[in-house]
Amino acid sequence: MNIDRRDFIKLAGVCTAVLVSGQESLVFGAGDKMKNDFMFLQLSDTHWGFNNPKNNPDYAGTLKKAIKAINNTQLHPDFIMFTGDLTHTTEDPQRRRKLLSEFKDIVKELKIKDIKFMPGEHDAGLDNAQAYKEAFGETHYTFRHKDLNFIVLDNVSDPASSIGDEQLKWLGAQLKKIKHDSRVIVFTHRPLFDLYPQWDWFTRDGSKAIDLLMPFKNVTVFYGHIHQENYHMTGHIAHHAAKGLMYPLPAPGSVPKKAPVEWDPASPYKGLGYRSIEMGIKTASVKLTEYPVMEMQT
Amino acid sequence: MKIFKYISLIIIFSMLFVLTYHTSQLFAVEQENVIKITAKKFEYSPNVIKLKKGVPVVLELTSLDRLHGFNCPGLSIRADINPGKVTRVKFTPVNRGTFSFFCDIFCGEGHEDMNGKIIVED
Numbered sequence: 001m002n003i004d005r006r007d008f009i010k011l012a013g014v015c016t017a018v019l020v021s022g023q024e025s026l027v028f029g030a031g032d033k034m035k036n037d038f039m040f041l042q043l044s045d046t047h048w049g050f051n052n053p054k055n056n057p058d059y060a061g062t063l064k065k066a067i068k069a070i071n072n073t074q075l076h077p078d079f080i081m082f083t084g085d086l087t088h089t090t091e092d093p094q095r096r097r098k099l100l101s102e103f104k105d106i107v108k109e110l111k112i113k114d115i116k117f118m119p120g121e122h123d124a125g126l127d128n129a130q131a132y133k134e135a136f137g138e139t140h141y142t143f144r145h146k147d148l149n150f151i152v153l154d155n156v157s158d159p160a161s162s163i164g165d166e167q168l169k170w171l172g173a174q175l176k177k178i179k180h181d182s183r184v185i186v187f188t189h190r191p192l193f194d195l196y197p198q199w200d201w202f203t204r205d206g207s208k209a210i211d212l213l214m215p216f217k218n219v220t221v222f223y224g225h226i227h228q229e230n231y232h233m234t235g236h237i238a239h240h241a242a243k244g245l246m247y248p249l250p251a252p253g254s255v256p257k258k259a260p261v262e263w264d265p266a267s268p269y270k271g272l273g274y275r276s277i278e279m280g281i282k283t284a285s286v287k288l289t290e291y292p293v294m295e296m297q298t
Numbered sequence: 299m300k301i302f303k304y305i306s307l308i309i310i311f312s313m314l315f316v317l318t319y320h321t322s323q324l325f326a327v328e329q330e331n332v333i334k335i336t337a338k339k340f341e342y343s344p345n346v347i348k349l350k351k352g353v354p355v356v357l358e359l360t361s362l363d364r365l366h367g368f369n370c371p372g373l374s375i376r377a378d379i380n381p382g383k384v385t386r387v388k389f390t391p392v393n394r395g396t397f398s399f400f401c402d403i404f405c406g407e408g409h410e411d412m413n414g415k416i417i418v419e420d
Contacts (some may be wrong), residue, residue, distance in 0.1 A: 091407070160401060259410075
């Protein structure tokens with residue numbers, strides 16, 4: 001897990017790490033004694049349609065294996081959230097629609113039927129989300145679950161990686177309906193903050209969204225895009241990036257050029273996986289547990 | 299007669315000064331360090347640019363196909379590159395180093411490979 005050094009001390013103060021059978025759990029906010037009220041899964045960057053065996057020779061099977069593992073687990077998530085890049089980009093609009101349709105069919109195999117989607121730039125960046133909307137509907141929306149406020153933001157339909165003034169205005173209007181002491185959970189594809197702009201890991205107007213969220217005491221952002229775990233704080237707002245399910249990417253700035261990490265035959269599916277997120281309703285607790293693609297879950 | 303000589307000399311020197319000044323300005327324009335960069339899916343050409351620290355430069359950016367971006371966070375440069383239009387970016391590098399740049403307008407499957415670097419030397 002990639003944690004900024006300066007954040008480590010902060011993180012050490014609020015989280016407990018637990019390692020069980022290859023699963024890694026991080027608990028934020030309430031230590032070991034917290035009682036969580038519900039759980040959901042975050043899956044990200046499945047890149048259906050990617051086909052370079054150097055990075056993943058099982059490109060056609062990885063997502064299906066993860067779905068099988070989730071179906072076989074004893075986990076009982078309330079819902080599943082896919083945080084973008086459902087498909088790998090293509091310039092052919094027909095193929096884009098075909099990939100989105102295939103992806104939709106594959107995830108129908110999940111036993112959990114409450115599945116929420118959002119686009120990544122691979123799904124939506126070349127046609128302003130036209131094909132995505134045909135398949136999945138709106139790219140930004142809100143929903144409530146267990147009295148918590150969930151907001152899905154689209155920072156990919158604009159190929160310039162902006163949220164845009166119109167959506168920011170919409171966000172402001174949504175937030176006006178919420179009390180400042182309410183809990184707000186935000187999903188985005190790209191990081192809202194400048195994680196590593198040299199690799200396009202940022203949102204051009206992300207700071208405007210963060211400014212709108214700042215008055216709320218308890219905000220957590222979950223995102224994808226960077227194909228690895230990452231934890232970062234902007235003020236009191238926590239941002240958690242998730243692993244992908246097709247190929248890992250290197251840690252920010254760790255190599256001269258960003259490129260998918262090559263497949264390691266000695267450790268197949270290394271760096272890939274999904275996570276569960278347990279949350280308390282009245283407490284500010286968050287427990288993240290990372291799962292590998294295929295390992296049997298408990 | 300002497301006074302006319304002096305006046306004539308002053309006029310000639312003034313004219314020479316004005317001429318020299320304008321010539322030097324013209325010379326300075328001619329000396330503008332212009333680097334032409336073309337962008338197309340999914341590359342910049344050239345993609346390695348060497349500059350001298352403290353020497354002003356103009357990047358002339360053109361796209362051969364579609365809208366691309368030019369973003370060099372280390373030098374605080376960002377521009378859209380529209381096809382059919384020359385985008386000029388003037389700046390003076392003040393620090394030595396290697397600064398990566400990339401396309402920040404999602405442009406297709408090879409978008410993530412569309413990058414380059416500016417090397418600033420003494």
